[in-house]
Amino acid sequence: MAALHVVEAVEPATEPAKKRPPRKIRAFTIDDWFSTIGSLLASLALVWIVYDHILDGSGILGFAVCWYMAFLIVYAAVASVSNPRHIVVDRMVTVSLYIAAAIVIGALASTVIYTFFEGWRAFVHANFFTHDMSAVSPTAPLNQGGILHAIVGTIIEVGIAVAVSVPLGVGTAVYMTEVGGRGSKLVRTVVEAMTALPEILAGLFIYVVLIVGFGMSKSGLAVSAAMAVTMVPIIARASEVALRVVPSGLREASSALGATHWYTVRKVVLPSALAGLGTAVILAIARGIGETAIPLICSGASSFLNFNPSGVPMNSLPLFIYTAYTTHEPGAIIRAFGAASVLLTMVLALFVAARFLLRDKSARR
Amino acid sequence: MTSTIGAPSPLVPFKRKEPRLLLPGLDPSDRIFHGTARIIGMFVLVMTGAIGIFLGYQSIPTLHHYGFHFFTQTAWQPELDKIGIASVLVGTFEVALVAMTVAFPLALMLALFITDYAPKRVKSWLISAVDLMAAVPSIIYGLWGFYLLQPQAINLARWLSQYFGWFPLFHVDTDANAAVWQQSRYTSSAFIAGLAVSMMAIPLACAVMRAVFDQAPIGEREAAMALGATRFGVARTVVFPFAKGGIIGGTMLALGRALGETAAVLIIVSPDFQIKARILEAGTQTTSALIAGYFGDATKSQLSALLTAGFVLFLITLVVNTGAAVVIGRSRSGASTEI
Numbered sequence: 001m002a003a004l005h006v007v008e009a010v011e012p013a014t015e016p017a018k019k020r021p022p023r024k025i026r027a028f029t030i031d032d033w034f035s036t037i038g039s040l041l042a043s044l045a046l047v048w049i050v051y052d053h054i055l056d057g058s059g060i061l062g063f064a065v066c067w068y069m070a071f072l073i074v075y076a077a078v079a080s081v082s083n084p085r086h087i088v089v090d091r092m093v094t095v096s097l098y099i100a101a102a103i104v105i106g107a108l109a110s111t112v113i114y115t116f117f118e119g120w121r122a123f124v125h126a127n128f129f130t131h132d133m134s135a136v137s138p139t140a141p142l143n144q145g146g147i148l149h150a151i152v153g154t155i156i157e158v159g160i161a162v163a164v165s166v167p168l169g170v171g172t173a174v175y176m177t178e179v180g181g182r183g184s185k186l187v188r189t190v191v192e193a194m195t196a197l198p199e200i201l202a203g204l205f206i207y208v209v210l211i212v213g214f215g216m217s218k219s220g221l222a223v224s225a226a227m228a229v230t231m232v233p234i235i236a237r238a239s240e241v242a243l244r245v246v247p248s249g250l251r252e253a254s255s256a257l258g259a260t261h262w263y264t265v266r267k268v269v270l271p272s273a274l275a276g277l278g279t280a281v282i283l284a285i286a287r288g289i290g291e292t293a294i295p296l297i298c299s300g301a302s303s304f305l306n307f308n309p310s311g312v313p314m315n316s317l318p319l320f321i322y323t324a325y326t327t328h329e330p331g332a333i334i335r336a337f338g339a340a341s342v343l344l345t346m347v348l349a350l351f352v353a354a355r356f357l358l359r360d361k362s363a364r365r
Numbered sequence: 366m367t368s369t370i371g372a373p374s375p376l377v378p379f380k381r382k383e384p385r386l387l388l389p390g391l392d393p394s395d396r397i398f399h400g401t402a403r404i405i406g407m408f409v410l411v412m413t414g415a416i417g418i419f420l421g422y423q424s425i426p427t428l429h430h431y432g433f434h435f436f437t438q439t440a441w442q443p444e445l446d447k448i449g450i451a452s453v454l455v456g457t458f459e460v461a462l463v464a465m466t467v468a469f470p471l472a473l474m475l476a477l478f479i480t481d482y483a484p485k486r487v488k489s490w491l492i493s494a495v496d497l498m499a500a501v502p503s504i505i506y507g508l509w510g511f512y513l514l515q516p517q518a519i520n521l522a523r524w525l526s527q528y529f530g531w532f533p534l535f536h537v538d539t540d541a542n543a544a545v546w547q548q549s550r551y552t553s554s555a556f557i558a559g560l561a562v563s564m565m566a567i568p569l570a571c572a573v574m575r576a577v578f579d580q581a582p583i584g585e586r587e588a589a590m591a592l593g594a595t596r597f598g599v600a601r602t603v604v605f606p607f608a609k610g611g612i613i614g615g616t617m618l619a620l621g622r623a624l625g626e627t628a629a630v631l632i633i634v635s636p637d638f639q640i641k642a643r644i645l646e647a648g649t650q651t652t653s654a655l656i657a658g659y660f661g662d663a664t665k666s667q668l669s670a671l672l673t674a675g676f677v678l679f680l681i682t683l684v685v686n687t688g689a690a691v692v693i694g695r696s697r698s699g700a701s702t703e704i
Binding site: 093097103184195200261263289 | 399407412495502508509524596600625627671679687
């Protein structure tokens with residue numbers, strides 16, 4: 001008992017001086033909570049009642065829009081009861097921002113979930129991953145045929161495109177950040193502009209040069225070349241950012257020790273930017289893997305498994321999705337969604353890898 | 366000795382020593398390295414130029430044959446020798462306009478939310494989500510727009526045409542008030558295609574805006590806070606003025622993407638070659654969807670016409686994207702990190 005008394009007596013004296021949690025600056029008071037939730041409920045009730053009169057039978061989307069409008073009006077009214085104007089404006093902006101973020105994330109989530117939801121009927125069949133579509137008609141049941149040829153085609157095409165575009169992209173970034181010179185500013189502007197080059201123009205360009213000009217046939221190799229055209233600027237731009245954040249002190253230290261510029265870049269700059277470079281490549285792959293217009297122009301949709309990228313048409317996942325969609329057969333649509341799920345899984349896997357790379361870097365620092 | 370240090374006497378002129386030569390010429394390996402890097406950099410430049418030159422060269426026969434009519438003719442009927450891209454260009458800009466009308470406010474608000482409002486833990490997840498959104502293939506947004514969004518969006522389209530049909534953009538040539546309304550008049554429109562394209566425009570614009578918002582000077586933010594500004598007050602008086610270039614540039618970059626978007630538009634719209642302002646009505650056509658849709662079974666002369674359309678698209682996107690790159694480049698601060 002006595003010991004306890006001592007503790008109690010000592011504690012108030014030392015506690016405030018030692019550890020006081022920092023005061024919360026942006027506290028949400030009870031008043032705020034009630035006005036927000038109250039407005040939400042009030043607007044919901046209001047829209048519930050009058051909805052049929054404004055937007056007769058226009059579905060969930062119309063209801064959501066009405067609720068949003070009503071909520072903003074009600075919330076503004078509630079907030080202006082006890083607050084000056086600039087605080088009312090701030091509150092309105094805050095809720096609008098939260099709702100905008102929810103809309104965008106909701107749209108993204110609905111895309112991902114809907115694709116998997118529609119696609120699962122195709123990929124519960126194992127043959128979907130182990131067979132191709134040769135001698136299988138689009139109307140055939142789902143336990144026949146599969147997308148192995150499209151998966152293999154995508155992997156081969158992207159692999160070649162990566163092998164071509166990584167040296168070019170990273171080399172351009174090195175030129176912009178390490179070498180510099182008169183042309184580097186122009187190159188930076190052009191690279192920035194090229195990152196948004198429509199994929200179909202890259203496809204047309206390769207078609208004109210390689211297929212019309214050099215007489216190459218429509219093939220996976222042409223697709224890879226066009227993919228590389230779109231991937232180089234993406235890699236270059238993202239790698240440039242990664243190289244730019246390498247502290248210049250490291251470069252100076254290396255130079256001061258007598259290393260040549262090339263040695264500095266090879267042994268100091270590139271290794272310290274490795275995580276950023278990896279992320280750049282992954283982002284570019286994620287972009288290239290989903291390009292639809294390029295295979296549509298540079299390769300035909302074959303229905304059989306094919307490991308040879310040159311000379312013969314090669315299918316890929318986006319092209320498979322598109323051709324399956326154009327048949328408008330219910331079974332083919334399910335296959336399209338199945339292929340879309342596989343494509344999305346690949347993109348998601350790349351993203352997890354990118355996040356892992358970045359986290360690894362921040363953990364090491 | 367001391368006199369020369371304190372004040373050099375006029376009799377003994379201060380002798381300037383030639384500075385030691387620091388760069389006795391580059392090491393051979395560096396010369397190769399610099400040369401290679403420069404060649405690679407120039408290669409990217411040449412590649413862009415080559416895209417324009419090759420497409421331009423291929424479009425000479427078409428422009429020679431049709432002349433200026435190529436830009437004023439609305440129909441695309443090769444069998445009647447009537448080929449033009451007037452309606453297609455209008456459609457391209459309509460879809461992009463819808464996409465940007467939706468994407469600009471959402472991207473701006475999302476970017477501000479990420480930098481100034483979101484809790485720290487949510488922030489990094491939101492950034493990843495935006496990156497992921499940019500990486501989702503456009504054909505998947507096309508399927509999403511066609512099968513999930515369209516059945517919902519046509520109701521909204523009908524409501525707009527019911528109450529705002531007097532405005533030419535929202536007019537639809539059908540009886541909007543009919544008890545059994547013609548749903549097919551509202552499907553496959555520029556409006557729905559624009560909504561799907563906005564999903565690709567949002568992350569692009571948002572990423573640029575977010576990067577610039579993050580650079581807004583912290584001192585000025587704190588100063589505004591200390592003067593009693595609300596969070597929106599800080600955004601309005603500090604962040605937005607600082608990030609004006611990034612906002613404009615990001616929007617232009619997203620516009621360039623929206624103008625050239627292919628797969629999603631190809632899936633959603635039904636081809637229609639007439640100039641019309643009625644964005645809610647079924648049928649429109651964009652340049653990239655025209656090329657992709659008609660490429661498969663084109664004869665040699667049609668191919669040239671499609672390549673000409675591609676050349677026009679190239680010029681448009683090049684102007685928009687380069688403008689964006691210049692604006693963003695100007696607003697960039699700090700070329701490197703110092704320690």
